[in-house]
C-alpha cells in the first residue's frame with residue numbers, strides 16, 4: 674500500500690498534476706490497491722505516465738488472479754460490499770478518475786485500468 678501510494682504520487686508529479694489532482698489519483702490508487710489485496714489476494718500494479726499530444730495523464734493498472742467480480746455494475750454501486758467495508762471504494766475511484774475500466778471473469782481474476790488526464 675505504501676509503495677503504491679508513493680509511486681502513484683511520483684507518477685502524478687511526473688505528469689505535472691496539481692496537488693489536488695495528485696491527491697485524487699493517490700486516493701483512487703489506494704482504494705484499488707486495497708481491493709486487490711483484500712479481495713484479489715494480492716496482484717500486480719502498473720503505473721504509467723502518458724503523453725498524448727498536448728495532454729498528459731497517468732494510467733494505473735491493477736491485476737489479480739482472485740475470485741473475480743461476478744457483477745461489475747453491482748460492485749460499482751455505492752454501499753455494495755461483500756466484505757466489511759463501506760462499499761465506497763470502486764465508485765469513489767471511478768469518480769476520482771477520468772476513466773475506469775473493469776474486466777473480470779469469475780474464477781480467473783480482475784483487471785482494472787484507471788486513467789486520469791491532467792486538467
Ligand SMILES: Nc1ncnc2c1ncn2[C@@H]1O[C@H](COP(=O)(O)OP(=O)(O)OP(=O)(O)O)[C@@H](O)[C@H]1O
Pocket residue numbers: 704708709712713737739740741742748749753754755756757758759760761762763764783
Ligand atoms: N479485485 C477484486 N476482486 C474481487 N472482488 C472485488 C475486487 N475489488 C472489489 N471487489 C468486490 O466489489 C465490492 C465493492 O468494492 P468497493 O471497493 O467499492 O467496496 P469495499 O472494498 O467492500 O469497501 P470500501 O472500499 O468502502 O472499504 C467488494 O466488496 C468486493 O465484493
Ligand SMILES: [Mg+2]
Pocket residue numbers: 704707708758761762763
Ligand atoms: Mg474497497
